[in-house]
Amino acid sequence: MTVSVKQAILERRSIKKFNGQLVEKQAVLQILDDAKWAPNHGNRQPWRVVVATDEKLAQVHELLRDLAIPKWQELSEETLATQMQKFTLAGAYAFVLVTEDMRQKERLEDYAAVSCYLQNAQLLAWEQGIGTCWKTPGFLDNPKFREALQAKENERVIAMFQFGYFDEATPAKPRKELADFVTEFGA
Template sequence: MTLSVRDAVLQRRSIKLFNGQQVEKEAVLGILDEAKWAPNHGNRQPWRIVVGAGEQLPKVHELLKNLAIPKWEELSEEALATQMKKFTLAGAYAFVLVTEDVRQKERLEDYAAASCYLQNVQLLAWEKGIGTCWKTPGFLDNPKFREALKAQPHERVISMFQFGYFDELPKARVRKELTDFVTEFEI
């Protein structure tokens, strides 16, 4: 299915409930490669991606369980399984790191560029029938998480990006009217 850019922008939704079907690592890598055409000042391409797909998924799940679910050892098997659904039903992961330049202007440009990159990822995945969800859980700055991703001191982890297939399309949430966020320039 080929969508127009307009259709992809208007129809794409963040998927919060995946169906558990794995996404092929090659599909994820293809999307990540195509998304690199995002606008980025000076062609710095300030992003680095750590992919968890295929045989790496159980390792990702274990890491997330240990970081995201406090005192998971104290939970019943059923309660732990319920908590883990938000992690185990995604079909692949991409953890996004961005270079943190010491200069504020460049740091802001690089974060904006990485955001454009991730929007490209979302739209390209949507075109292929793959849902995504861009998450920013509190553990992204956890030293154990940073160590697992081999994050460098000059890198910031900005996203836990989930890929997956889904059975039900979430309803669109209401957006502001144009007049609520656009005003005309007056001299």
């Protein structure tokens, strides 16, 4: 399926309900490699990505269960399985880290560059019929989570990025009209 850039931008949606089909590791790696052409000041490419596919997904699910579902041990198997679907139905994961420069200007530029990188990945995945969801749960800063990702002291985990196949995309929510966010200089 080939789509134009405009079509990909207008039609891409964050997928919240995946169908459980695994996404091949090579497809994820190709998307992440192509996404590296995102604009980034000074060609710093300040991102680092930890990928979980195939047999590594079980370890990710365990970690997410421990961090995201309080008192999961007290839940029935059925309730736990239902709550875990938001994690277990994704077909692959990419956890995105950014180097935190001590200089504010560079830190902001780097965060913007990683955001562009992730948008590229979303559009590239969409073109292949793979959905994504960029999540920023509170546990990204949890020491146990950082340790699992081998995050360095000067790195910030900024995204839990899910890849997966889906049966239905969520309809688009309305956007602001152009006149609501663009004004002419000097007006």
